[in-house]
Each structure stands twice: as C-alpha cells, then as structure tokens.
Amino acid sequence: MVDKQRVDEATGTKTVGHEWDGIEELDTPMPRWWLWTLYATIIWALVYVILYPAWPMLNSATEGVLGWSSRGEYQKAVDAREAELEPIRQALVSTDIHDLPKNTALLNEAIQGGRSAFKVHCVQCHGAGAAGSKGYPNLNDDEWLWGGDMEAIEYTLIHGIRNPDHDETRFSQMPAFGRDGILQPNEIQDLVSHVRVLSNREQPSASATRGAALFEINCTICHGNDAKGDRMQGAPNLTDAINLYGLDRASLTETITNSRYGVMPRWGQRLDAATIRMLTAYVHSLGGGEAAPVEDASAEQAAATSEGETPSDEQS
C-alpha cells in the first residue's frame, strides 16, 4: 500500500495510498485549530482527573486533590444558611413570648420559619394547610381545646398531649361511658340527642330532655354547666359549630361509648426552642390565634419569672 503513496500535483498533498476504482484519498492533515483543541481537551482531562473525583473504585471514587464533593457543596450551602439564621433564632429564644407580637419583623421571620418547620413535622397529622381532619384539630379555626394564645400553643407544642411518660403533658381522659357500663345504650342515645340540641343540630325532643338530665350528672364536671367546655382539662365546648370527632349521631355515639384518646408528641424533646417558637408563631398566625389573657399574663409573670417590671395590676 505504502508504495502507492504519492504526492498529488494539484494540491501538493500526499495521498493515503489506497485506491478504489481510480478514486484516491488525500492525506490532508488535521486543521491546526482542531488539533490544538484536541490537545487542550486532553490536558483539561488530566488536570480534572487530578483535581476532582474521577476514577470509580470499589466503594467510592478517587477523591481528587481539591476534596470536592456534591454532598460537601450541599452541606456548605446548608451551613451557610444556618449561620445566616442563627441571629434570628437567638433573638427568638431570648425574646419574651408576650413581646413577640410587638416585634413585627421578628414575628414575621418566626412565621416564615414556622411555615417550613410545620411542613416537616406537623403536616402528617394536621395537613399541609393545617386544616386537620377528623381527630386532628384544624389549627386555622378559633376553637382551642387547650388554649389559643401564644403561650398556651407553645406549652402544648413543648409538652405534647397525653404523653403518659411525661408529667407536664396536657392530659385528660373522658370516661368510656358505654364500654365501661356507666350508661346504657338508650341513655347514650338520649345524651347524643341532647348534645346535638346544644349545638343546634337537632330540634328539642323528649330524648334530648332525658339526655339533659344525664348530662348534668355525668358531664358537667368537665364540660361545665353551660357545656362550654374547660380548657384546663381540654374539655371541648359542645355548644359551637366545631367538634373534633364530628357531631353526627354515629360519631357522637362512638365518642360517648368508647371515649377518644388523641395524642400529640411532645416536641420539646425533639426540636430546639427556636424552632418551637417559630411553630408557635406560625400556628398562631393562621387566623385563630388569640391574644394573651391579661390576668394570666400577670400571674405568670409573678410566678415564673422575676425579670421584667412588677405587675401593677396584681391587686386589682
């Protein structure tokens, strides 16, 4: 083949030496720019392999001189953001919860943070919009079993509801009137009628009147003479439009017969104080948040903390 190589007169270029039916191919050299680009990419690749993770090994790839990794980059970004948020977290923890509503800027930061934390820890039960579902309270409304001011919400968050291994947890237990044989099924139906009359779901009836008598004996201790409930015990208001487990006859029968026992984890042992305060602010901001009760605040101040001004309305 090589002996067939010759120089083409027209172009002055060597041929490759092959010939097919009189057609020959010129051995035109690569254009310079192409060649240099190739060399440059080779050099680039060599440098890259040294600097960055490249060769796959058994468990992981070679690490590269720079020690770069995508996980490391991610961690760096997370750390940077955390550092940015640190002052806000500190300010949140050191601010008295009663003063938080006055500090609009900090409150807004807290609400934003709470919104994110809620999406991670709370949506499983309360739903993405915090609207809850049967057995899981709607946090947007203005009905609170354990209190809806910031302090009460935070307490609930820290100590949870019905954590048997925790003394300070919110705790109450309604008797299982049917299961434990305290009331007969017909008596329970009378009670159901009464409760439905209380919340305007039914017209007064003979059954409801019988139920009223039973209610007075069995229920007023917790739910109150007016059936408006008692937040100290987490006893719901039975006269309003909201009920955690439903106000239809079947649901009420089930509640009175077997009782209910909803549980919420105590987040105090899982989340830091700043995150809990953020969640508090967020839940409070959803629309049903209540102002701190005045007398509660002064009592709290006198009892719990010595800092701050002396409550002036103690005598009143």
Added chain:
Amino acid sequence: MSNPEEILDPELKLYEKRKGVYPKAVDGTFRKLKWAIMAVTLGIYYITPWIRWDRGPYAPDQAVLVDLANRRFFMFGIEIWPHEFYYVAGMLVMAGIGLFLVTSAVGRAWCGYSCPQTVWTDLFQHIERAIDGDRNAQFRLQDAPWGLKKIAKRLSKWTVWLLVAMATGGAWIFYFADAPTLAREFFTGEAAFVAYATVGVLTATTFIFGGFMREQVCVYMCPWPRIQAAMMDEKSLTVTYKDWRGEPRGSVKKAEAQPGSFGDCIDCNQCVAVCPTGIDIREGPQIGCITCALCIDACDKVMDQVGRPRGLIDYVTSEDAELEKAGQAHTPVLKTLFRPRTILYFSVWGAIGMAMLFAVGNRTRIDISANHDRNPLYVQLADGDVRNAYTANLRNMENRPRTMEISMSGLGQAVLWSSEGARETAGQTVTVKVPADSVGRVRLFVAAPGAGPQREEFSFTVQAEDDRTAQDTHDVFFERPERAE
C-alpha cells in the same frame, strides 16, 4: 491531473481580503449636516444620563434610568414597572415603523447620518486624518516599512481611538445606575464587576468596529441594509450618479479637444476618494452605499470648479431619474412624499403613538390582586360563621408612601380584617401602609354567615387615601363547606 493554476483560479477564491479604505476629507452641505447630526447624537448619548429630574425623596433623581436591580424604568415624568413593559415594546414597534417610514421616503438616511456605526466610524476617520494625514499620506504610511515614525503614529492613533472607545463604553453604564455615584465608584474601583465588564466589552467593540471593521459591518454583518432594500421603492430618495449626464467620461482637456463627445463626469475620481465605504457610486446603486452623500459634496465642488451645473451625483428617486433621463420634469415633491405607502406607515406609527399616550395618561398607579387560600379553602368558625383567607398584593406605583384602603363589596353581612387586626374589631375596610414605589403584601380574612351559597363571588377594591379617584378592583370567591349534618 490538471494544472493547479487552472483549479485555483484567483477569481474563485471564497475569501476576499478587505481592501483598505482611506477616505479623503471633504467639505460641503452634507458634510456640514453630518457634523451637526454627529454633535446632536453624541450630545444626546453623553449628556442624557446626567440630566436630573426631581421625583421626591423616594425615587431616583435621574431623568433617564434603567434600574435593572429594582426593575424600574424611569424616563422623565414616566415610570415604568416590569408589568408595563408593553410601553417599551410599543416604543420599539414605533421605532421600527418609524424607520420604515423614513426609509420609504428618504432612503437609507438612518445609515448615512444617525446609525452609531456610521457616527463612530466617521469620528474614528477624523481622528485618523488628524494623526496620519489625509488620504494620500495614509496610503504612503500604510505602505511604508515599520519604523519609528510609523510605530509612533500607529500607537498614538490607537491610543486616541481607545480613549474614544472607553468614553463610549463608559457612558453606557450611566444609564443603568445613578450617574454621579457610579462615576465616583467606577474610578475608585468600588463599582460592581458587571460595570467594568460592560465597559470592557463595549470599549472593545467600539474600538474594533469603529477602527477596523467599519464598512464591513454594514456590508456583511448588519441586517438593516437588507431590510431597507425591501422598504425602498421607485419613489425613495437615494444617492444617484446621473450616468445619462456624466457618460462617457472624459477629462476637461479631452472635452475641449473633442467638444460634444464627452459627458459631464471628468473622471477625477473625487467621489471614490471621499467615500467612507470605498465604493464607486458611478457603478450604480449598491449595498455598500450608506447614502452619506459625501460624494455629492465632492462632485459638486468639482462641477463648480469646471463650471458645469451641480448635481451630477444627487439625491434622486429612481422614478425621477427615469423622467430626467427622458427629458421630463420631476414628479412634484409633495406627490412623492405623500403616497399610500408613507401615509400608511405614518398612520400606523401615529396610531400606536396616540394609543400609548392615551394609555399612559389614563393608567392608575394603584393595583390590587388577591389570591384565595387554596388549603384550606374555608374555615368553619365556632359560632357557625365561615372564614376565608386571601393574600393580597398592593402595588403602590407612586413615589411616596401611601395609606391604602381595601374594601369589599358583594358579600352580604361579611366582615373583613387583616393579619394585624382581629375579628372582634373587624369592619368593612382594612387600611394598609404601602411604602413608596413598591408592592405591599397583606393577608386578608373575611368571615361571613355560614348559611349561604357554597361559592359566592365578591370583590376587593383598593383606593389610596390621598387620591380617591384612582382605584382598582379584583374579583374573588368566597367558599363555604357543603352542608352535610
């Protein structure tokens, strides 16, 4: 095998090397016009960002400012927000149609006089003549071997070019930030990197386009000559060599020797010498001709000297050229100017302009949009009422903080409050303070009796307390739960 010489016919080369253009200085009517336009256009370019315009304490005091960081465009008394970008689009459409109008009436006047490429090339050529000398001296210098003198001349020419280029690129950035502040920061090295990068890029392009590319930009790169060629017709003005009058060419001496056998063109080549794009207009209209009319100036001067009538090269429409060739009078100017085509362009241009003026005059500088909460759609309240929540964005497009009042209408006995208020104190309106020239966001709660249709339409209206005439309304829905129990 054939002879290489035969294949490599020099005529067939795919690449043509640029022939140097060394235009000669010329004076005359059009040259003066070009000077004037250069002064005006450069003046506008350099001075505009420094004009101040008082907008009060809450807005920049620069008359023309494209504030990219805050997404605002200020132009004297007009401020444009991003959602009003259609005004800018409208202005661009007007600029386009305006160019069509100008081109169909007076040909490539844009190219000849006001295109930045033309203006800066002209400027660079003046600098070149000031340093290297006129056309012939430039030829000599180009051919001379590299010596001390040539190096000195080249270096000084490039330095001056570079300074002009830097001033050009430098002025551009002042349209995008407060000019005095940016100038100080720029020279103390505190300006943003993007400012230096922009100046760098624009300096480079000006230097290269004005100093070296010149007419090649017009001939090879710019789309305008192609578009303009389509816009022109037989009634558009263009620079024309009147060959019926000029041909055959012959020197004055020849004409004296054989009277009657030569035309007016004395073949002095002055029109070619002055042409900034280096073409010969006597070969007929061509894409390289930017109709700068410098050859008219040159030729008129020659005609004056030899005592022949001016206008051997002149601005003529091709229709008039035909008429003149046939010995007839030109079409009246008014008839050429006002023809369906120009009238159509002008009316479209004017209509867009009037529409924009009307829109600017009538726009309100206040705006509300409200988003209904998706999750939950409604909240059952303890007393039987139902609450819906909305997130409202309030645009305050005035340069002062304003107190705005949101009211609702069309929803029976409902009450309205914001995240800062409470249901107990709720009423029919909510007031919000919105900072100057910004968007305020407020969460609105509306509570209405639980009995009612599942879906009810109503609206929020926003008004500024200091100007009750302007208002904006947004329609939303109020949702209620299905009545089950």
